[in-house]
Every structure is written in C-alpha cells, then in structure tokens.
Amino acid sequence: MKIMLNAKGWDHEVWATRIGEELPEAEIFSHDDDIDPASIDYAIVWKPEHGFLARFANLKLICSLGAGVDFLFEDPALPPCPIVRVVDPDLTNRMSEYVLLQCLLHHRRTLSYLRYQSAGIWKAQEDAAASEVRVGILGLGVLGQDAAKKLGMMGYDVAGWSRSAKDLDGLVTYHGEDGLDAMLARTDILVALLPHTPQTEGILNLSLFRKLAQDGILGGPVLINAGRGKLQIERDIMEALDEGSLIGASLDVFEEEPLYDASPIWSHPSIILTPHNAATSSPRATSAYLARQIRQFEAGKPVESPVDRKVGY
C-alpha cells in the first residue's frame, strides 16, 4: 500500500513516523519524492496546493488530517474518490475545552478583571449564574453536540442550530433558515462550529449580530468562532463591537490566515485571539484514527466519517 502524505507546514517526519507505526505495511511518501503518481493508493493531506491530488490517477481514498474539508472542495481539480475526515474524541475534547474556556472567560468578565489587575483596581462586578447565560451553537455536528453537552453540564442554558432537524436530549434545537432568527433572539453567547460551505460563507455578519439578544444578563452578546474564518466578516465584527451589538469576541479562525499584521483584531481590547488552534490534530490520535479508516476501506467496510460531497462537509 502506498500513501502520499502532504501536510505542508506540519512536521512531515513526525506524521510519517506515527502513520508508519499504525500501518507498518504501508510505504509513505512526501510530495517531493520521485515516485510514479499512478502507484499511490491513499492520500493523507492538509491543504495541499490545488491540482496536487489530481496527479494520482488511481487514488482510492482521500484522508483529511483535520475535521474540516473545505480546503479540498476549493480545489477545482479534486479527484472524484471518497473522502474521510477526522472525527475522534481527542479532537472533539480539545474543541469542547476551547468552547468552555471562552464561554467562561466572557461570562466571568475575565478581560475586565485583567484590566483592573494591571491598573491595581480592587473591584468586583455582579456575576451572572451560568443558568442565566443563553448559549447558541451554530452547527450541531460532532463538535457542536459535544460542546452543547458539556456547556449544559456547566449549567448554561444551551440551544443549537443545524441544517436538518434534530431531537437531542436536553437541548433546544432549531434548524434551517427559519429557525436561525429564533435562536439568535435567545442567544447571549453565540458559538460558531459550522463548516465553511457556499451556504455558510459570511454568515457571521452585522445583520446577524444585530439579531442576537441585546437585553441579556451579560449586557450584550458575545461571538465565539472556532469554525472557519470564512464564516465571518471581520469588518462587521469590528463595527458590531463599536456600536455595541457585540460586546466581546473570541476568534480562533480568520478570513486570511495567518491574520495580517495590520488587522485591528490584534489589539482590540474585547477580542480574545488564538492562532487556529482551538482543536489541533494530534499526530498520535489522528494517525491511529486514519489508519483505522484505511484498514476498513481496504477490507471493503464503510469508513466512520465519510464526507458528503453533495453538502460539502
């Protein structure tokens, strides 16, 4: 079995070693190896250049090294073979840690307390109970559902929105275009865990922010985006913060990554910025997961997390 591993910007040796440990029968190549492209069976990739995958005429399966696959659909020459993405407890737990952390930071006004601390001010503000804070999650897939469950365990009043209708224990759910405004109207902290598709591009815009609950216990709504940068219009986030239709934001993903030097996001006092690391793919867990998918595929069994080309995620 021949595998092409292309995760530029990541440590090839680390990943090749881990995948090799999981699939000792495999030969693993890198994008600059001199190899007959027709001999490659599997591609394990993260953001390869457009046209790269089309070189491998006999590709059986494309494995994304992350949960998102938008980078694949942006390639006009994407081969027609099946695609599998990462759905693994290690990655899911990391994302829920990020979501919980950011909700708590805003709910408990941590940015204010850090400012007080640096000014030597001893001042307590009135804190809301978690049950008084309404969290709305855009995207109730693997990550959205886990975050919803854990936020619920912390006592938050959680609702979620998805494309198709869902009936989930203990969770208020909304779906489709009609359901979105209803959820926004009861949301103090909006968490975006959507994939980037033509339908979700730019969804986090000024008109949406103005539909969030403006009378909530936090004094205004907060945005947390760990889905994709292309979901958000950054100049609208700045305008919403200026006019008060948002009072804070946590952004892990950006329209352009890395975020450009001159972006006002870097220094905004109400934004918590992280460098697209809300949930990183661990070499150990991800290699084990993808090796299992390849084994199942080789055995003619279905993979655990196939990507639906029709919907693009």
Ligand code: NDP
């Ligand atoms: P899933 O495919 O499991 O879930 C996606 C969810 O989004 C589903 O509930 C889906 O609805 C919903 N959705 C998609 N399109 C629409 C739409 N047009 N309207 C309403 N709802 C929609 O994905 P995951 O939960 O595994 O991951 C979500 C995203 O998180 C990834 O695509 C990736 O972009 C991002 N991510 C970011 C990371 C980071 O470090 N920042 C790390 C990992 C992932 P339905 O259930 O009806 O299909």
Ligand code: OXD
């Ligand atoms: C992912 C990511 O999609 O890390 O897994 O962004």
